[in-house]
Amino acid sequence: MAKKTKLHPRNQHSLGYDFERLVAELPELEPFTMSNPVGQTTIDFQDARAVRMLNRALLKVHYDIEFWDIPAGYLCPPIPGRVDYIHYLADLLADSNNQKIPRGRHVRVLDIGTGSSLVYPLTGQSEYGWHFTGVDIDAGAIKSAKKIRDLNKLTISLRRQSKPENIFRGVIRSGDAFHLTMCNPPFHGSIEKASKGTQRKWASLGKGRSTKLNFGGQNAELWCPGGEIKFIARMVEQSVEFANQCLWFTSLVSKKDNLQPLARILKRARVADYKVIEMAQGQKTSRFIAWTYKKKNQRAQFGKREQI
Template identity: 70%
Template sequence: MATKTNLHPRNLHNEGYDFARLIAALPELGPFTTPNPAGQTTIDFRDVAAVRMLNRALLKADYGIDFWDIPPNYLCPPIPGRVDYIHHLADLLARSNNNEIPRGPQIKALDIGTGASLVYPLTGQSAYGWQFTGVDIDPVAIKSAQQIAKANALDVDLRLQENREDIFDGVIHPDDRFHVTLCNPPFHASMERATKGTQRKWANLGKGRSGKLNFGGQNAELWCPGGEIRFIASMVDQSRAIAGQCLWFTSLVSKKDNVQTLYKILKKAKVANCDVVEMAQGQKTSRFIAWTFIKKDQRASFMKGSAR
């Protein structure tokens, strides 16, 4: 029996994992399942192969993705939490769209750090039909994302960011126009902190100390100098140059304590509005910060305009 979650009401995974349905969609998942102490079917979330197979089953059963794979040791994202971000972004856009959820390819989304998994474009196109552009600094991640998109006949514009210090600079064209950007930034400030975070996760899973990552992850996916505050601060700074080309800029914020610092950074940038949206996921609460340079009375016109 599935366990009720606190995910977004439109999230297809709000009732937990229905393993019977997932195995029917992808029989290869079956050997990875096991009963938990309560007799419910689950998988060993410490097992990298099991987590990847679960993702394949979820993407096939709920999003029509027939092929999905990523290179070894790359970040294997938890699908329910990632798609929750998409649903909350749809609500954010609805505020400027007469409270109607915007759907269709006329809505343009920019995924910063799209990664090898291509998880946001996959789920976002399926849920709302949005048109995605994905940017990443890693050529291997871009190649993997291209393979996934091609195998599933998805139209995703993928761009390599060649300068690691840049976020928007160099990959956003003068005629680009986006309704929303999204980003899951590297949240650790150093490899040492990333390792400590990994060890805490394994301890919570009852495995003790380990340097392995059950969800994987390359250095660029897990940490950067200065951590997420520096990364998002750079994003805010660079967003000013394309202030009129995007309605809402957003980024996940892993640490609640960082929110006040980010508010101060946004105030200095003289944004028209900023907000923090909290997302409940089981026992955990995550959040994203959103900002715009476009005045409130102009946002509906931006939504109605043709994105180029």
């Protein structure tokens, strides 16, 4: 058993990976396991096949997902960190609901850039029963997400974003109402910066050099012109148009230095409130920003109207 991590208290992975249980439930994982220098069971995280098999086992054991796979070359997300975002979003909703976490399909979440893995809808639906609408610009990602959804007989809506310059436009429809929007935006401003970022990460982990991008990833998953700050700025700009249809807009922010300029952008958008929520994960701290155009009393009313 790995040592305890600093994940959210409700995160099922806060005690690390229970490889004995994972292998018992998914024997195909066993050939990819190995012992680290202190005798703990682990896998080679530079091996894309091993990471995919670990994710398959985690999703089966903890989230009742019988089928999960992604096409070669697509982003293979680390499950524990991803599900932390879900748990902190649940806490954010509880703040508008008398500190009670809302559960059930009446809670609607829009996942921007859902990806081929469908990781947020899979884990969020399992943990809280929320209804997810996943959006992606990549046809291959949508095809993979549909396969995962259909083979697991899940009710998850999927929509294709047809215009690269749009985020909410074209996918939020006139009759929609969402309690949350969420996004893990592309971090880098170019493919060159994405590659350099991966090399720095492997070096800091003592893994040497790797010619592969960390956990794979298509271009749209890893980089866009201007990087995450430009992407989130565009998200804020478009969110104004849908202020009455969404309670909280949120996005992960990988670079702490981006928080200050993003705060200025949010103030110019005249949001009613915004928060920076930190998530301690192992040796690093990640974070997301959340903003709303609804005042505190309006948030409670939105919840009642939509049966939060």
